[in-house]
Amino acid sequence: MKLIGLISVILCGGLLFFGVTDFPGWGDPASPASTHVSPYYIQNTLADTSVPNIVTAVLADYRGYDTLGETTVIFTAAIACFFLLRFTRRLEPKERFYRHVPTGITLRISHGGKLPVESEAFERIDSLWSPHDVIIKTTCRLVVPFIQLFALYVIAHGHYSPGGGFQGGVILGAAMILYALSYDLRSALLRMSEKIGAIFCATGVFIYAGTGALCLLSGLNFLDYSALATVFGGDPVAARSHGIFAVEIGVGMTVMAAMIWIYYNLSSAGKHDEGL
Amino acid sequence: METLISTFISKYNYWGYIILMMIGLYAMMVKNNLVKKIIGMNIFQTAIILFYISIGAKKGASIPIITHAFNAAPVSIHPAGYINPLPHVLMLTAIVVAVATLGVALAVIVIIYQRYETLELDEILKIRKETG
Amino acid sequence: MIWELDVFILTLVIICAVGAITVRDLLGAAILFGAYSFMMCLLWAVMGAVDVAFTEASVGAGVSTVFFVVAVFQTTREAKD
Numbered sequence: 001m002k003l004i005g006l007i008s009v010i011l012c013g014g015l016l017f018f019g020v021t022d023f024p025g026w027g028d029p030a031s032p033a034s035t036h037v038s039p040y041y042i043q044n045t046l047a048d049t050s051v052p053n054i055v056t057a058v059l060a061d062y063r064g065y066d067t068l069g070e071t072t073v074i075f076t077a078a079i080a081c082f083f084l085l086r087f088t089r090r091l092e093p094k095e096r097f098y099r100h101v102p103t104g105i106t107l108r109i110s111h112g113g114k115l116p117v118e119s120e121a122f123e124r125i126d127s128l129w130s131p132h133d134v135i136i137k138t139t140c141r142l143v144v145p146f147i148q149l150f151a152l153y154v155i156a157h158g159h160y161s162p163g164g165g166f167q168g169g170v171i172l173g174a175a176m177i178l179y180a181l182s183y184d185l186r187s188a189l190l191r192m193s194e195k196i197g198a199i200f201c202a203t204g205v206f207i208y209a210g211t212g213a214l215c216l217l218s219g220l221n222f223l224d225y226s227a228l229a230t231v232f233g234g235d236p237v238a239a240r241s242h243g244i245f246a247v248e249i250g251v252g253m254t255v256m257a258a259m260i261w262i263y264y265n266l267s268s269a270g271k272h273d274e275g276l
Numbered sequence: 277m278e279t280l281i282s283t284f285i286s287k288y289n290y291w292g293y294i295i296l297m298m299i300g301l302y303a304m305m306v307k308n309n310l311v312k313k314i315i316g317m318n319i320f321q322t323a324i325i326l327f328y329i330s331i332g333a334k335k336g337a338s339i340p341i342i343t344h345a346f347n348a349a350p351v352s353i354h355p356a357g358y359i360n361p362l363p364h365v366l367m368l369t370a371i372v373v374a375v376a377t378l379g380v381a382l383a384v385i386v387i388i389y390q391r392y393e394t395l396e397l398d399e400i401l402k403i404r405k406e407t408g
Numbered sequence: 409m410i411w412e413l414d415v416f417i418l419t420l421v422i423i424c425a426v427g428a429i430t431v432r433d434l435l436g437a438a439i440l441f442g443a444y445s446f447m448m449c450l451l452w453a454v455m456g457a458v459d460v461a462f463t464e465a466s467v468g469a470g471v472s473t474v475f476f477v478v479a480v481f482q483t484t485r486e487a488k489d
Contacts, residue, residue, distance in 0.1 A: 005306035027335035039355035054361040077376035162458040303429040309487040382479040389483040
């Protein structure tokens, strides 16, 4: 198997090396990739949509249908993780660990017995719990609001700087994952349960498709944002800029919820009792 | 012969991308461990994205965000002064699809480990053959 | 777009890729994969693709590495080849 793999890789690599000699040089402004369609986008984006970031404008306005498909792909991936991991055999956990808070004694209760949830003196801990984590908890609790604020900035400022819906959504999801890592999975599930995550995921795709449908109902093409000028007033150029912003919000919401949902299911292998 | 050699040498950057792609392909085909196969798949995907981005680069051009004073239209936008933005757009989609694929692949790996207690491909095939 | 920097970072990327598929400890492979993603992000930033570099930094070197580490913790840590 190794020999077959090595021979086929060398053969494929050799053919590609030979095919590369026809390619244009690196950084050539007159190469065929840069001379047919892209000068139109570079010259007309600011005049058509008043958005200086050409990549965001092309992604959300000129090629907006592709981005709708991509948002649906990440929604589908989160649903697939959910269906794969969540419906395995539901066993009662073999043992539960509790810690008596005033004295620090840990208990292990096996065969599925458990203490009531509201007991004040006992808290439930993971099997990998370690006592000296005040530094991690305090630092992460201080840092998480700033991460979320920066993520919202990245989503909103995607018109003028690198950024946009995806990047901001991933950073928002990463903030929640940081909270789940520094505390434990159960407290993160209390803050944002799986059902809320799933609803956010679906709402983001709905916002994206809904904006397109609103343009369709006003008489123009699907995802042609200048129809929003007739609905909400204003000129078509500003309406396209606002349409891009609405669509980015939908994308950011879906990506955030998808990252959190996949993390919940992966880190506990579907059981949602203890995470990493 | 000299022109052939010089043509080969002038495309040196494409060689790096092809070597990276072949590393990823080799890992996907030859490695026994499932997590190594997934890493090889991701290396392959990011190498393809690198190849596309390198097509859009232009010598002496600036990033594809149009510089203009506040509320004033720019005087003239020359296409050779900005990098080609179209490969960036396509590759943003490709990166997001790669991470979605990674999430589902890792979920499948967790399920396989719960069922067979191992992650090596030959042992899994042996267990399947024995249990029919 | 400085080509010397490009060649240097490309060499580092190839070394990280070869390392990620060769080490026997799967947690080490996951961390090397995170380093590989970050080097790719630098490479794209040098080429001028700032949006793509931002996305790869947050997705590849952030969330993707966390997913790998979590999956390694749920399965096993050693690899036989």
